[in-house]
Amino acid sequence: DAGVTQSPTHLIKTRGQQVTLRCSPISGHKSVSWYQQVLGQGPQFIFQYYEKEERGRGNFPDRFSARQFPNYSSELNVNALLLGDSALYLCASSVDGNQPQHFGDGTRLSIL
């Protein structure tokens, strides 16, 4: 079975732009979570969605938003990009939001 897939793998944007990152969970998994990992640090929780509803939100500004589709795939949107948004964005899926979670390889976002 395919694992969690994320697209694109790399992305370069400039300050002030907007970006959309995509995630397809493992088949049968209904929950998707998003994490931001800045270089040299551990991942930080951004959102969790389950059955298309937001279940949890981390300490991120309103510039960050997400949604989950009927097929359980998800998008993460970031508006008004800042240099500090440069990071690896990881998506994780699980059956129902409980543990363990299975991670994709991430999208590397660079802001110039």
Next chain:
Amino acid sequence: SQQGEEDPQALSIQEGENATMNCSYKTSINNLQWYRQNSGRGLVHLILIRSNEREKHSGRLRVTLDTSKKSSSLLITASRAADTASYFCATDGNDYKLSFGAGTTVTVRA
């Protein structure tokens, strides 16, 4: 903010030696997990230990959990070059999110 803190930050060992890393956390947990991350890749789940468990084994991995001290340890026995990676502990409470530490970078020398 990070819930967990791993110690040491970096570890260099010879192939065949054991590697031990520790994790401390701040608040009560349901589970504690360890993940491995190879450079530039996603996280791979290694092992989950529940708050009512004290020790767990999986292949060459041994995890302990001491909830009274809010700490955990990960032991990798008979290390291999392929074990070179960053290792993260992650805790979860009642809010479904995982809280990660900053990780331990392990280098296994041939």
